[in-house]
Amino acid sequence: MRWLTLIPFLLMAFSPSTMAQEPLATDLSEDAVAITSDFNGKDLLLFGSTGDRRFGAESAEPLDVVIVVHGPEVPMKIWRKERVAGVWVNSQPVTFENVPGYYAVATNRALSDIAAEDYLRRENIGADNLVLVSVEDVSLDEKTELREAILGNRGEAGLYQLHEDAVSFPDGRLFRSSIHFPSNVPVGDYRVIVRLFQNGMELDRSYSVVTVGKQGLEQQIFSLAQDYSFFYGLGSVIIAMLAGWLASVAFRRN
C-alpha cells in the first residue's frame, strides 16, 4: 500500500500551482531493507516531486536531480602487498576511520554538467569528493594511492555506485530513480539526500533514512554469535555432534 503515499504527489503534479514555492518532496518505496535468509540484494524506488518547478518548461533552465545514498561509516584497514622472499605479503596497514560502507550517487545527467567542481567538493558529492581521514601519518602521494585503492575495492564489491543517467522524469514535476543494495550490503542507517539543481545552483534538498538490518533467524544467529559467543560455540558443537550421530544411524548398513 506504499504507493498510496504517492497520491499527494500526483495531485500536486496535476493541480494548478497556487503557492509561490512548493518545496521538493521525496519518498521511498520502503524505508527499511531486511536481510533474511533468502536475501540476495534489493532495489528500492525513490519518487519525488519538484514542487512548482518544472523539468520541461521551455522558458526556464532545465532542472537537475542528484541523489546521494550514504551508508554507515566504518573503520577500514588497507595493506600494500609487497614481495618478500618471492611471496606476496601484506605490509604495514594504514587505517581510515570514516569510510562509508556504501555510497551511491544517481543523477539525470553527468555530475560535472549539473554543478561546478568546487560546489561538489564542498558538499562532498561523489565518491571522489568523500573526505577520508587516515589514522597514521602518510604522505599525500601515498594517501591518494590508498584512496584510489579503497574506492576501487568498494566499487568492485558493488558498494560504491555512480549512475549518471538513472533519474527519469515521467512528468514535468515528478521524477523517480531506484537504489540498488547488493547482497553484501553492510547493516546500519543509510542517509538519503536528494538535491534539486538548476543552472548549477542548488535550489532545494530533502533528507530521509533507510535502515538496513538482519531480520528473523539471520538476526538471531548473528546476535547470539556476538553476545553469547561461548554458548553459540557450545551449541554449534552439540548440533554438529547430534548431526554426526544421526548420519551414522541413518546410513547404518546391516
Add this chain to the structure above:
Amino acid sequence: MQIYLPIAELSINVFLILGLGAGVGFLSGMFGVGGGFLMTPLLIFSGVPPAVAVGTEANQIVASSVSGVLAHWKRGNVDFKMGFMLLIGGVLGSVFGMFVFKYLRTLGQVDLLISLSYVLFLGVVGSLMLWESGQALWRKKQGVEPKRGRRHHDLAHRLPLKMRFRKSRLYISVIPVLGIGFLVGTLAAIMGVGGGFIMVPAMIYILGMATSVVIGTSLFQIIFVTASVTILHATNTQTVDIVLALLLLAGGVIGAQFGARAGLKLKGEQLRALLALIVLAVCVKLGYDLVATPDRFYTVSTLVHL
C-alpha cells in the same frame, strides 16, 4: 537458490555448498580422511572469508568425526586412554594455535599464515604419501615382496614418563604423545583441519601403534580437538557460521556414503597415490597464489573479517 550466511555475511548458492560438501564427503569416505584440508581452501576459493572458513570447517569436522568414530567404537578399535592423552595435548595446542591466529589477525597476516601452513604441510605429507604409494605400486608390478620397514619409534621408548596403553599394545613415554597432540591441535586452530593426515602417520611411525586402532583413536581425539577449536573461534573471532556448517555436513554425509562404496573398489596403494595427487594439487594451487603477481596490490578490510 541463494542463501544468506549470517556470519560470513554473504549470499551464496545453496547447491554450490551442498555440492562442495558432497564432493569432499565423497573423497573423505573413499580415503577415510576428514577432508578439512580440502574443504577449507575450497571455501576460501568460493569467496568465504578465510577466518570464517577455518572456524566453520572445524565445526563441520566435529560432525563427520562423530559419525566416523561410532563404527570404529563398535568394533572396539578405539584406544580411549591413548585418545585421552592425545586430546590433552590437542586442546592445549588449539589454545596456542588460537593465540597465534589472533595475533597475526591483528597484524593482517592471517591469510598468509593459513596459506603457508597449507603449502608446507600438504607439500610434505603429499610428497611422502606419493613416494610411499608409488614404491608400493612399483613393487607390486615387479612382484617383489614388500619389506616390513623397521618402525622408527625408538624415541617413544627412550623418553621418561612411561605409560601402558593396552589397546595399542604399547608401553611408551607420554611426552611424544602429548607433543603430537599439541602439534595437531595447533594446526587445527590455524588451518581448520582435523589433522588426521598428520596424526595417522605419526601414530604409526613415531608411536608405533597397532594399525587396527589408529583410525578410530585418531577420530576420537579429533572430535574433542575440533570441538575446542570451534568454541575458541566462536568466542575469540566470532567466525563460526552454523548455517554454512549445517549445509556442508548435509552434503558431506551423503557424499561420504557413496565415497566409502567407491573406495572398496580400489586397492589401498592406489587410493593412497590418488589422495597424494589431490593433496599435492591443492598445495600447488595455494603455493602458486602466494608467489604469482596479484591482480590487486592492495588488501582492503573493513575490520569485520580477515
